[in-house]
Amino acid sequence: MSEPLILVVEDDYNLAKLLQYNLEKAGYRYQHVGSGEEALGLMGQKTYDLMLLDIMLPGIDGFEVCRKIRQNELHKDLPIVMLTAKGEEIDKVLGFELGIDDYVVKPFSPRELNLRIRAILKRNRRGRRDVQEVLTCDGLEVDIARHRVTLDGRELTLTLMEFKLLVVLLRRRGEAQSRETLLSDVWDVDKSINTRTIDTHITRLREKLGNTGKLIKTVRGIGYKLEAAGEETDEK
Secondary structure, eight states: OOOOEEEEEOSOHHHHHHHHHHHHHTTOEEEEESSHHHHHHHTTTOOOSEEEEESSOSSSOHHHHHHHHHHOTTTTTOOEEEEESOOOHHHHHHHHHHTOSEEEESSOOHHHHHHHHHHHHHHHHHHHTTSOOEEEETTEEEETTTTEEEETTEEEOOOHHHHHHHHHHHHTTTOOEEHHHHIIIIIOOOTTSOTHHHHHHHHHHHHHHGGGGGGEEEETTTEEEEOOTTOOOSOO
């Protein structure tokens, strides 16, 4: 098993280098970005085990980053520890209301931070034991942790967006999803963008799934849903 990968979102590069030294010394893998926009952009590219998130960031702040992550179906369970120079009670309350796992006020002890990270990762691993990491349906198998899709034992090559789209449809099997909802949950973009983008990706996903692509149904006037054989309605 590889070492946990931690994403550090911190615009103070001196502090970021100090964090890198201490995290790598503690046996963690490390990646750093200096803004919330960069952090959100990485969410669909790698699977992180924990995020260290500063509140005061250029552009969107840490609170908004946390809010967007918790609203995303694919990343809502990512452990988040907020790092901030602020110590006011209201900031702590807001952070926990948004779903952070812990809160550390600068300056902090690297040893204390490592202990908190270790406790969160241990708790998170324990909580995942009962979580289904592999989604299956009629010969289709999606291993979320490994980012791997197979159909009747044959591995498929999907783009990142096709993979995320398939995961959302599988997790909400039998439930109609509007194009707007899919844009928000898969692309994390404003709903004013042309929703026909969804249609193009659904078409490509169906093609890659072959006959199994028929399980993705068009729901007239709404969007799409995925149903296993035997669960079909009269929708096309």
